Amino acid sequence: MRQCWHLVNFDKWTTVLPRGAKTCQFITSLDGAEVLGSLAVPDLNGALSPESELARSREHNLASRLVTLPQEIFDDIVAELPDAEYVLSLALTCSYLWRVLLPNVKGAIIAIEAPWAGDRLIFVGDYARGFPPNCKDYENGNMPEREMDPGDGVDAEMVNENPLYFGINRCILPRWPSLEVVMKDQAWDCPDIQLLLRLVTMLRSHPGSKRPGVLRNLTKQQYVLDSKLAESKYPYSLVEAIVVRTQWTESAADGLDDWVGDRFDIRSIEHVPEGWTDVSDEAIDLIGNAAIRSLRILDLEDWELTSYQVELTSYQAEHSRAWIK
Structure with missing residues (x-):
């Protein structure tokens, strides 16, 4: 059986309100739009009065x-x-x-x-156990207590074994x-x-304008350009770049897991410090591979998406980029 997943804000102890729990449903749905909006830091003028x-x-x-x-x-x-x-x-x-x-x-x-800017994010599966190595804050009795609802099928043992997946029932608002x-x-x-x-x-530095966004991994000093994602054949949004590299689970992940529990925000390109690494191309490859495997497209040649999937992902990208101010 395939895993179900939640995107979790570890510092706020909050998850995204799920509309698609499987990896493919998260990637091809609009669930990420709320995450983009909560990570996007507005550019504000810094001048003080004389x-x-x-x-x-x-x-x-x-x-x-x-x-x-x-x-x-x-x-x-x-x-x-x-x-x-x-x-x-x-x-x-x-x-x-x-x-x-x-x-x-x-x-x-x-x-x-x-x-959510600057918070630690994890895409956690229902096979996961315990906490990632860099997220031990809530161990030893410090974890917020979950409000138990007998109707949701979650018991205390499940919460104890996989606290990030079953132990959080606070959700980010749909908008x-x-x-x-x-x-x-x-x-x-x-x-x-x-x-x-x-x-x-x-x-606001750029009132009313729409500028390309940059996902910044503040922990690894890496970044992903929204403009490169938009030009690729997998025109997803920046949140999918987080999803494919923050997967925390007991079994093998679709992508990499080297971003698990890292801190993120979204800024304009002017806020990328010199010396940081552009990992946009890596993100594009990982997103495309994860989407293809998750959707179980068996008749692909050279990893090309079908016309329906291109139309679907283009629609998703257009609406997910609405956060850019």
Whole structure:
């Protein structure tokens, strides 16, 4: 019997809401679109206001008691804010605080728009046992307790033997909430939300543009170019490059397993440091081979996809790349 698989965020102890559990179903479905959106870090301008502009802005907002607080007290308040939404709400108090809190604002936007960036990912099969060598954090009683549902057929022994597959029932949302939705939930549709959206648009380095993405393996200092995947005969998205190299299982994997538990994000090409290795061609070969084997295409010649599969994968690629901002 063939394995079933889940893509797991080890640091968030969360899995992707499954619509296709077999390897081939994950690769040829649109399940990866949510993963792409949660890994894609927006490009934000880093310029801060000149000291003279900050001083003028402060004078214009002295009616706010927050502005007149000693800096160390204000810093303590900011440090105690529990979530990104609270940072953004505080920054909207006045123009001075928006400028002062700009680094915090950028961090809050990234936390909301790219909540999986920098996290460890694993494509785990139901034959797996225990944890990969670089993912031991939850052993010795530190693993979050699973909410047991008698109806799903999972018991404590299954969770103990294969905690990454059976021990997680928190799922990523089918569509990750936008900045506007998150702030509306927090601020009860406050009119300042539209101001926030305008200010955030001004912060974006490339507002409204669609730029090729780069999957970065932060652990191995390697990267995969979305533009190369799009030009290949297997036009899948960047998430499949993760899937074929993070497989954790007891039996032989379709691809490689040298990325299991590594940390990933998706950035624009300007954020690839010098000296990193381009592994796009490797990813294309592994994705193509995994798709072909999984789909059990027996009448292939020279590893060519049928016209139906080319049409299917092209449709998948078009919709999966919708995350690019």
